[in-house]
Amino acid sequence: MIDTLASAVLAEPVNSPGWFLVHAIGVSMGIVGLIFFLGTAVGVVRFPDFYTRMHAAGKGDTLSTMLMLTGFGLVMMEDFSANSWLLLLKILGIVLFIFITTPTSSHALMRAAFEDDEMPLGEEDLNKLRKRRAKSKSK
Amino acid sequence: MKEWFAIIMGASLLVLMIPILYRIIVGPTGFDRILCANVIGTKTAVILVIIGTLFDRVDMFVDFAIAYALLNFVGAIVVSRYFNRTVPLQEMEKDKAKPRRRLKA
Numbered sequence: 517m518i519d520t521l522a523s524a525v526l527a528e529p530v531n532s533p534g535w536f537l538v539h540a541i542g543v544s545m546g547i548v549g550l551i552f553f554l555g556t557a558v559g560v561v562r563f564p565d566f567y568t569r570m571h572a573a574g575k576g577d578t579l580s581t582m583l584m585l586t587g588f589g590l591v592m593m594e595d596f597s598a599n600s601w602l603l604l605l606k607i608l609g610i611v612l613f614i615f616i617t618t619p620t621s622s623h624a625l626m627r628a629a630f631e632d633d634e635m636p637l638g639e640e641d642l643n644k645l646r647k648r649r650a651k652s653k654s655k
Numbered sequence: 656m657k658e659w660f661a662i663i664m665g666a667s668l669l670v671l672m673i674p675i676l677y678r679i680i681v682g683p684t685g686f687d688r689i690l691c692a693n694v695i696g697t698k699t700a701v702i703l704v705i706i707g708t709l710f711d712r713v714d715m716f717v718d719f720a721i722a723y724a725l726l727n728f729v730g731a732i733v734v735s736r737y738f739n740r741t742v743p744l745q746e747m748e749k750d751k752a753k754p755r756r757r758l759k760a
Contacts, residue, residue, distance in 0.1 A: 606718075
């Protein structure tokens with residue numbers, strides 16, 4: 517009932533310029549999320565230490581997931597029926613959930629690693645790393 | 656256009672998961688492995704929404720994604736609690752005496 521009423525009042529053709537704008541915003545949000553995830557992947561491979569890797573993984577993962585899910589929610593919208601509003605609301609619910617839980621779990625992991633005597637790299641470790649890099653370059 | 660966006664997005668997500676899988680396999684400590692498994696689990700929620708787009712049943716797959724994100728969070732918390740040894744107060748004094756292990760670079 518609500519669905520038919522809402523669609524009768526608010527329905528617009530999908531090809532109108534307003535919808536094109538919404539879909540373009542969704543697609544660009546997805547692409548920006550992919551760029552952030554590329555940053556996460558590069559950081560996880562190249563950083564020397566557990567804590568620095570956690571910096572890349574925690575931040576980039578949270579923001580890229582939020583951006584990609586929101587972009588997909590916008591691309592999914594095709595009319596103003598109750599069903600598509602419910603879908604957008606559910607996807608925003610996942611976004612809110614991830615916004616809360618991913619920092620929490622990385623905080624808990626960091627805490628566990630610190631209690632487990634996993635120390636960050638110190639000055640002499642970094643000097644060793646630099647020497648090793650210089651050696652491998654001179655070869 | 657929607658289908659192509661979903662396909663390209665999912666394929667590039669899968670390709671970008673390969674370096675993180677590398678860190679899971681060769682990661683020097685267990686915490687690296689847990690962290691990267693957590694990253695892949697979070698991205699699986701996105702991939703579930705993408706699969707829902709391709710099957711045209713997004714309303715159903717979004718519920719799967721919610722359940723998957725919840726399980727991922729609970730798994731990370733449980734594993735970090737498992738590694739987080741709670742030490743009694745008397746032993747903590749003894750622990751302070753011994754030097755902390757350093758990472759081998």
